[in-house]
Amino acid sequence: MLSDVKVLDLSTLLPGPYASMMLADLGAKVLRVESPTRVDLVREMTPKVEGSSVAHQYLNRSKKSIALDLKQPEAIEIIKALVKEYDVVLEQFRPGVMDRLGIGYEVLKAINPKIIYCAITGYGQTGPYKSRAGHDLNYLAIAGISSYSRRKEQSPTPQGIQIADIAGGSLHGVIGILTALHHRQRTGEGQMIDISMTDCAFALNAMSAAGTLAGNDVPKAESHPFNGGTFYDYYQTSDARYLSIGSLEPKFFSGLCQLLGLEHLLPITNKTSVQQHIKDSFIHAFKQKTYAQWQAIFIKHDLCVEPVLNLKEASEHPQIVARGMIVDVPHPQSGMQKQLGCPIKFSMYQTQYQQVGGEVGADGKQILTQLGFNNSKINALKKDGIVTF
Numbered sequence: 001m002l003s004d005v006k007v008l009d010l011s012t013l014l015p016g017p018y019a020s021m022m023l024a025d026l027g028a029k030v031l032r033v034e035s036p037t038r039v040d041l042v043r044e045m046t047p048k049v050e051g052s053s054v055a056h057q058y059l060n061r062s063k064k065s066i067a068l069d070l071k072q073p074e075a076i077e078i079i080k081a082l083v084k085e086y087d088v089v090l091e092q093f094r095p096g097v098m099d100r101l102g103i104g105y106e107v108l109k110a111i112n113p114k115i116i117y118c119a120i121t122g123y124g125q126t127g128p129y130k131s132r133a134g135h136d137l138n139y140l141a142i143a144g145i146s147s148y149s150r151r152k153e154q155s156p157t158p159q160g161i162q163i164a165d166i167a168g169g170s171l172h173g174v175i176g177i178l179t180a181l182h183h184r185q186r187t188g189e190g191q192m193i194d195i196s197m198t199d200c201a202f203a204l205n206a207m208s209a210a211g212t213l214a215g216n217d218v219p220k221a222e223s224h225p226f227n228g229g230t231f232y233d234y235y236q237t238s239d240a241r242y243l244s245i246g247s248l249e250p251k252f253f254s255g256l257c258q259l260l261g262l263e264h265l266l267p268i269t270n271k272t273s274v275q276q277h278i279k280d281s282f283i284h285a286f287k288q289k290t291y292a293q294w295q296a297i298f299i300k301h302d303l304c305v306e307p308v309l310n311l312k313e314a315s316e317h318p319q320i321v322a323r324g325m326i327v328d329v330p331h332p333q334s335g336m337q338k339q340l341g342c343p344i345k346f347s348m349y350q351t352q353y354q355q356v357g358g359e360v361g362a363d364g365k366q367i368l369t370q371l372g373f374n375n376s377k378i379n380a381l382k383k384d385g386i387v388t389f
Helices: 015-025 054-059 073-083 097-101 105-111 136-142 163-187 197-203 206-215 250-260 272-286 291-298 311-315 318-322 364-370 375-383
Strands: 006-009 029-034 064-068 088-091 116-121 191-196 233-236 242-245 305-307 326-331 335-340
Touching: 006 015, 006 073, 015 029, 015 054, 015 088, 015 116, 015 163, 054 335, 064 073, 064 364, 073 105, 088 163, 097 105, 105 116, 116 163, 136 163, 136 197, 163 191, 163 197, 191 197, 233 272, 242 291, 250 272, 291 305, 364 375
Parallel strands: 006 029, 006 088, 029 064, 088 116, 116 191
Antiparallel strands: 233 242, 242 305, 326 335
């Protein structure tokens, strides 16, 4: 699908590498530029296979890698040579860092006017927080999401996934890049894309922000239908597992109440006192049977009730398996490694998984040779620590 697109990825950690992995899954040719000296936290994550983090192998699948010390002028010249042949540059430094290195947007645009330059940062290229440090938890806090993603009288809960990083930075970054590629195809113009993970997280307040901005209705803990303010919630079984209850529509709610022998709860109403009575009734009802017993019951009934699975169980769920969400990716030592598959399905494209992410700079020599460097020059660059492989 994107086989004619070349992406030069200078990003680190999660948001940028996840975005470029998605582009690689869609066929783009991605070259990851990594630091030979700077510690990449993803590379240090456990578990490891053959000494390498499986998280890093996942995020860098189907990509090539070159390790350059961007503090050295010769490395910057290599980036400038590479950008002539690339369509997209993806970076994740704080604003101004790329300019100080001598490879900011204006410099790269002068070399390749059609370049699409996507910068993913915590707070964006403008504003009083533009140079401020942050992580996923901070962006969700600033965006207002953490304030009402909690139980009453309890603190916000750190989420199990990186919402601002991935739903904010990665996915919006990919959308921006694909939109810019479409624009370039029509006009021949490249451009810069400014992705703020905080902006994107703030935009995820899709249901609540409308009421807050237009009606000054500020959401609080357990205050609306989707954050525990109604029976739409999780319920514990007798053996301390959980079920998710999403039976919002009248036909589902009616069917659930009849199944549980709670017909007296009909008809449904959104009054707070009644909702609490419904929740209390459900809490009591679901504690009467084990997780397995409830599973056996609800698998036969289409009532928006599903078990809360751990990640291992989820990976074995028949729906996940049937959708091809677990794939085998070639690994140079162990043969195949199971990874999450690409979630985007096409009628005319089949995702190809070339290999797991390799070692730092694994393709450096090949890339430099393609740029026209001879063995003598490559060895000199390696000796001086400008490139590592």
